[in-house]
Amino acid sequence: MGSIDYLERIPNNVDLAGNRRLQRALEEWQPRFLEWWRDMGPEGYQARDVYLRTAISVDAQGWAQFGYLKMPDYRWGIFLAEPEPNRTIAFGDHKGEPAWQDVPGEYRGTLRRLIVTQGDTEPASVEQQRHLGRTCPSLYDLRNLFQVNVEEGRHLWAMVYLLQAYFGRDGREEAEALLERRSGDRDKPRILGAFNEKTPDWLSFFMFSFFTDRDGKYQLASLAESGFDPLSRTCRFMLTEEAHHMFVGESGVGRIVQRTCEIMKQHPHDDPRRYGVIDLPAIQRYLNFHFSVSLDLFGSEISTNAANFYTLGLKGRFEETKKTDDHLLKEAAYRIITLQGDRLVETEQPALPTLNERLRDDYVADCQRGVDRWNRVIREHGLDLQLGLPHRGFHRAIGACAEVRVSPDGRLLSQADWDAHKREWLPTEADQVYVQNLMKPVTEPGKFANWIAPPARGINGQPVDFEYVRLV
Numbered sequence: 098m099g100s101i102d103y104l105e106r107i108p109n110n111v112d113l114a115g116n117r118r119l120q121r122a123l124e125e126w127q128p129r130f131l132e133w134w135r136d137m138g139p140e141g142y143q144a145r146d147v148y149l150r151t152a153i154s155v156d157a158q159g160w161a162q163f164g165y166l167k168m169p170d171y172r173w174g175i176f177l178a179e180p181e182p183n184r185t186i187a188f189g190d191h192k193g194e195p196a197w198q199d200v201p202g203e204y205r206g207t208l209r210r211l212i213v214t215q216g217d218t219e220p221a222s223v224e225q226q227r228h229l230g231r232t233c234p235s236l237y238d239l240r241n242l243f244q245v246n247v248e249e250g251r252h253l254w255a256m257v258y259l260l261q262a263y264f265g266r267d268g269r270e271e272a273e274a275l276l277e278r279r280s281g282d283r284d285k286p287r288i289l290g291a292f293n294e295k296t297p298d299w300l301s302f303f304m305f306s307f308f309t310d311r312d313g314k315y316q317l318a319s320l321a322e323s324g325f326d327p328l329s330r331t332c333r334f335m336l337t338e339e340a341h342h343m344f345v346g347e348s349g350v351g352r353i354v355q356r357t358c359e360i361m362k363q364h365p366h367d368d369p370r371r372y373g374v375i376d377l378p379a380i381q382r383y384l385n386f387h388f389s390v391s392l393d394l395f396g397s398e399i400s401t402n403a404a405n406f407y408t409l410g411l412k413g414r415f416e417e418t419k420k421t422d423d424h425l426l427k428e429a430a431y432r433i434i435t436l437q438g439d440r441l442v443e444t445e446q447p448a449l450p451t452l453n454e455r456l457r458d459d460y461v462a463d464c465q466r467g468v469d470r471w472n473r474v475i476r477e478h479g480l481d482l483q484l485g486l487p488h489r490g491f492h493r494a495i496g497a498c499a500e501v502r503v504s505p506d507g508r509l510l511s512q513a514d515w516d517a518h519k520r521e522w523l524p525t526e527a528d529q530v531y532v533q534n535l536m537k538p539v540t541e542p543g544k545f546a547n548w549i550a551p552p553a554r555g556i557n558g559q560p561v562d563f564e565y566v567r568l569v
């Protein structure tokens with residue numbers, strides 16, 4: 098059960114060979130994907146052997162196999178979690194009906210838009226990260242970056258499979274467009290803001306993996322509840338891959354924090370920058386930036402789209418099936434923070450239009466747990482400092498707070514106040530130049546850049562000084 102056929106040109110567990118039309122469509126798309134990967138994938142390492150994991154089954158146990166592989170030879174394919182027998186729709190107007198094995202005609206456009214929006218983020222992050230290999234802090238980190246990149250490529254396959262299999266000609270056109278948009282491009286940008294930002298250095302990469310990939314986790318988790326069963330099964334398997342991306346982010350930032358604390362302990366009266374590490378205030382500013390742009394990805398606090406997605410059974414809440422309410426939410430209320438006049442106040446709202454905010458709440462709580470673990474590292478070094486999440490209204494471009502200026506501790510500010518303090522709260526040009534100057538490649542097995550601590554252990558039981566990428 099769940100095993101994947103690697104003899105096929107496109108590895109899959111969806112019996113692609115049994116659907117000639119679809120197989121042909123995907124085989125036509127495959128060379129264009131590879132062309133995109135060569136043009137926009139990791140720069141400079143395409144011919145190197147990388148110690149990568151590949152999915153060999155979708156079972157919880159033993160789905161991964163590790164070995165050296167050149168990235169263009171990675172077996173991108175289509176893997177869905179095992180079907181849940183007799184699965185029914187868990188929420189909304191269709192609650193209790195059998196899950197859809199095909200797209201209900203009237204929801205076609207809405208579903209396609211949801212899938213395209215999710216799909217667009219996958220290649221976008223690969224594009225954002227394509228130059229990072231040049232400045233890797235170690236072979237261990239280089240390998241982790243590439244693992245994330247090939248899996249984001251596979252996530253694109255996951256969404257393209259749905260488009261090609263269930264959305265006919267429109268789906269085919271969307272599959273092409275996913276390879277044509279480019280992160281940060283002025284004329285044909287990626288769909289969502291955070292995916293057009295630059296990822297110029299490894300601190301940004303780790304913050305991105307922690308905060309922005311985690312948005313992906315929450316979007317995928319709520320799509321995994323979808324009444325459209327193929328989408329649900331696709332997302333359930335993607336979530337198993339996503340967990341590693343968040344590990345990379347959390348442990349990466351944690352190791353930077355650890356190294357900084359070691360230096361602060363040794364040299365309590367000096368500027369940590371004198372010793373070539375990243376000071377905690379700068380780490381906090383990067384955190385503020387990445388958290389705030391990731392919050393925007395959840396959309397407006399009050400959204401009729403969010404209400405419709407739920408009522409129609411297309412997108413559930415985080416852990417929908419574990420909740421014990423009526424799963425209709427027509428009578429329910431939910432408390433959110435809104436802007437009233439010149440004040441931020443908590444108000445009670447009808448539950449359905451606030452579903453974006455509810456998902457954002459789940460996300461914020463999850464982020465906070467990670468920040469708590471970083472703070473534990475600081476405390477263990479006997480230092481009396483803390484990192485924290487800024488207020489959710491801080492530095493927002495979407496939602497009620499997009500129109501106002503909010504400080505990290507949640508005070509509404511005048512433009513003049515904001516301008517006077519912004520440098521304390523968001524990465525400055527000087528921070529960016531400083532961090533950029535630290536980015537010197539370290540490629541000897543077992544060696545790490547000075548600004549980051551080695552990990553506690555290696556990958557898949559290998560030692561930390563394992564040759565994770567073969568450079569010759």
Ligand SMILES: [Fe+2]
Pocket residue numbers: 219248249252313339
């Ligand atoms: Fe992804």
Ligand SMILES: [Fe+2]
Pocket residue numbers: 249310313339342
């Ligand atoms: Fe990811």
